[in-house]
Amino acid sequence: MRQTEKSRILIIEDDAHIAEGLKLNLSLQGYEAAIAGSGTEGLRMWKEYNPHLVVLDIMLPGLDGLAVLRHIRLEDEKLPVLILSAKGALDDRIKGFSCGVDDYLAKPFHLEEFLLRIERLLTRASWNRDRSGGIGRAEPGETQRYTFGGNSIDFSTLTAECRQGMIQLTEQEARLLRVFIANRGKPLSRKIILEVGWGYSGVTTTRTVDNFIVRLRKYFEDDPQNPIYFRSLRSVGYLFDHP
Structure with missing residues (x-):
């Protein structure tokens, strides 16, 4: 089911070709998307952009994706995060889930599956927000x-x-x-x-x-x-x- 609100998605990916392709396809699905090309830039944009979901690569310059994920989870345990990485071995997936990722998709991937996973994560997050408390990350105008x-x-x-x-x-x-x-x-x-x-x-x-x-x-x-x-x-x- 398509989200009635235009959800903001932050793509933290250093491969410009992949990042731009994801942004284009997410935009065609009615989402708003922004790109960060490194882990450090990703953390900065996460705080400024206040996304509803993060798509995160692991192999990033400077600060790797798992470090980014750990820092996000220190402040926000509920933000949906999807790891999209060439590191698709079982050990890599276990590390990702241990750090608090919500879903893990290995490269190469099928676009249709990626979009379905995005929609599922956003739908679940919306359902959880309607039924649970907690401070989370403030939305504009929201009293907390x-x-x-x-x-x-x-x-x-x-x-x-x-x-x-x-x-x-x-x-x-x-x-x-x-x-x-x-x-x-x-x-x-x-x-x-x-x-x-x-x-x-x-x-x-x-x-x-x-x-x-x-x-x-x-x-x-x-x-x-x-x-x-x-x-x-x-x-x-x-x-x-x-x-």
């Missing part, structure tokens, strides 16, 4: 709130009600909060937080992460010197959790 302790965060307006009253969050603060919320109860290293929260900037250091944690504790902890929500883990990083 998250509460913990006596705090309430509205990601649609970048505001929070906390111990300091009503405050305005920066986009970076909201992005880090999303990372922690999506990984509630999971230890995160400073390096992972840095890469997911800031991308791959060579001028940003792990000390920047520490400074932002201090800021979040000031906003949301009753006693910032003895945090219970944003906790430090020695030799590991940080962990966000709450009752």
Whole structure:
């Protein structure tokens, strides 16, 4: 069944001939498609383009496809991702599914099968959105709130009600909060937080992460010197959790 909404699909593929062919055929099916030619560009466009589905190659220059997938899953466990790769051996498929991919199609492939898999993934994702909660990734205009302790965060307006009253969050603060919320109860290293929260900037250091944690504790902890929500883990990083 064709989607009534024009779904956005991000193609992360370094072979320009394949990428342009996929984009053309997806456009003919009524989808909106964009192309990223590397893993690093793919992560940047994923954040900016806010796609409904990602088509991902594994063998990419710089950052490989599995690394891209792991970073996406840190922030969004529900975004449909289809791996399209020449690495079609069983071990490669197992690695892909272990990293959280939703479907795996080996090259060479039949276009009709590819399009059917895309349609199935989008239909299932739409069905899940209608029946489940969770913060996911915000759609334009969508109100999304998250509460913990006596705090309430509205990601649609970048505001929070906390111990300091009503405050305005920066986009970076909201992005880090999303990372922690999506990984509630999971230890995160400073390096992972840095890469997911800031991308791959060579001028940003792990000390920047520490400074932002201090800021979040000031906003949301009753006693910032003895945090219970944003906790430090020695030799590991940080962990966000709450009752």
